[in-house]
Amino acid sequence: MARLIVHGRAPYNAEPPLARLRAAFRTAAEDFYVRSHGDLPAIDAAAYRLRVAGGGAPLALSLDDLRARFPVVTVTATLQCAGNRRGDLRAVAPVTGDPWEAGAIGTADWTGVRLADVLRAAGAGEGGVNRDGSRDGSPDDRHVAFESRDTVHETGRPYGVSIPLAKALAPETVLAWAMNGAPLLPEHGFPLRAVVPGYAGVRSPKWLDAVTVQDRPSDNPIQAADYRLYPADVDPEGAAPALGLIIDGMPLNSAICEPARGAVLRPGPARLRGYAVCGDRPVARVDVSGDGGRSWVQARLEAGAPHAWTFWSADLDLPAGACELAVRAWDAAGQTQPASPEAVWNRKGYLNTAWHRVAVRVEA
């Protein structure tokens, strides 16, 4: 844990320095950001049972049961906190929550079983099949609620969220016991967590206790009230939750990981490296600027994976003196990021998609 920048000890919240984050496409577990809402629960893996209520007979599945009853799959996926890059919003106005830099994100191979397989075994049926077993073509609007073993400090209740059934049945959504080929570390959800690629990290609960198919979203405060994108003119404190958008799928974003802010560079070509990411569309292009966004050149994109970030690099000739580097990405639908944090500021500091800017100096 000493490798991380620690925002809080209890709950434990920490992120890696950006150069370390950019070191490998698959983030080492020890370098992977940690977002907690309570204390680390101690769970005996041998006695562990996942409770599943899908409409048929309830299940209580050990880790061995999961391995034996369902195909084991590995999904390479990026997880990202909804508050990633919140720190930069403080330049506009105060925000609540930890001031994450651009490191509240990471990518790993997640090994486990498909949630869809477990839900089917529990009687949840196919998406589009009605609760009475009929199929009339109407979308299945049920939800899958997760409850975890950790107790949220703010409420004293277990951590709980939900996702739409359609996303729960998607092939990329898994219950994982391993990260990059090794058992989950305690802070990453040992012995079992959900991994919901493309969605905000909050929807991928750790220390998973129970999975329930139900007619409505979870009524847990984490789901019902937190993690919503409110308009800038709404104070979320006491506001009706309906005024905020539920944060599920994550928007297009990008960051410069190297050089670091405040770096002093030698004259000559400077190598910039970073990531771009989008919840459900491919990243199609990344532009970098050495003059604060007045001119742009295209970065080189490295081969990625469907549910993972895209690594990029670029070489820029920078003039001597102070420079503002910037990055922006474009997705496959031709969407690009807004320029300024003013345009996306919100009191809870979620989804900062403004161009990532890094001030450096070039000195001979």
Added chain:
Amino acid sequence: MARLIVHGRAPYNAEPPLARLRAAFRTAAEDFYVRSHGDLPAIDAAAYRLRVAGGGAPLALSLDDLRARFPVVTVTATLQCAGNRRGDLRAVAPVTGDPWEAGAIGTADWTGVRLADVLRAAGAGEGGVNRDGSRDGSPDDRHVAFESRDTVHETGRPYGVSIPLAKALAPETVLAWAMNGAPLLPEHGFPLRAVVPGYAGVRSPKWLDAVTVQDRPSDNPIQAADYRLYPADVDPEGAAPALGLIIDGMPLNSAICEPARGAVLRPGPARLRGYAVCGDRPVARVDVSGDGGRSWVQARLEAGAPHAWTFWSADLDLPAGACELAVRAWDAAGQTQPASPEAVWNRKGYLNTAWHRVAVRVEA
């Protein structure tokens, strides 16, 4: 056609005034923008046959064949030109192509048959099934090429484009003979057109002649070279097409339809009305500003349809004098539009997603 603002007579290109566009959720055929690349082909509906090559025996289907052999479906969908709102990019630097305002968009009920059903009848098989009939889980990377009866003025060749097979098999993709319950007007593709919801209008060819399942995208210049989003520093004239992104799915966008630019308003609450649209994600929020984007209030959203635009309205108290109205939308992933046309300018003037700004005056 007298109802439209005409950008060109041959080929015929025209769009409706924005107040008329906003008059109805389903755009009247006479108010629907027209984008042509050649002359209007005259087609005898009785003799018409659609040629389909899907891998099995080739088909030649009359309109009666289509009606008799496949389920008839109606899809409510918005079509939009990739150059919609191009006119506003001219304030940054010159662009090629017609200076569309925000009216190169429209929504209709499209009645016809699912392209998927026709392709299956032609032996194209399911997505994910390999050409040898095996299924190894790899994505099906084939394409569906369309060729039309019109001759493109610039090249002398028939109009031709293609879409990925997966999109061709999607339930919303149809071959339509009717628009809002009436046969297609000649300028909208009589007797049969493709409608590919969420994609740029260029991929929904009119006067459809042939449909072919093939290993590669169409080599027609419309597909191979045109309708690409090039970076601002690339001159598309003579550039390698690979430097531009193929424009398929359309990005988040929005426009103020009323009041019109230059309108003189009375003091007191002003009613703003417009649309927001996104290719493949729901529009989640629309903000309007009476002060050029310094402050925002939320617009009311009207009920829409999955593949159609979202209508919105808002009431603003405007001060006397000159005002700049602005609109921006947010999609369900928390993505929003860039503020300035400088950020999205490209020589061909595609995908102007900058905030739509409308200057008005308030006078007592």
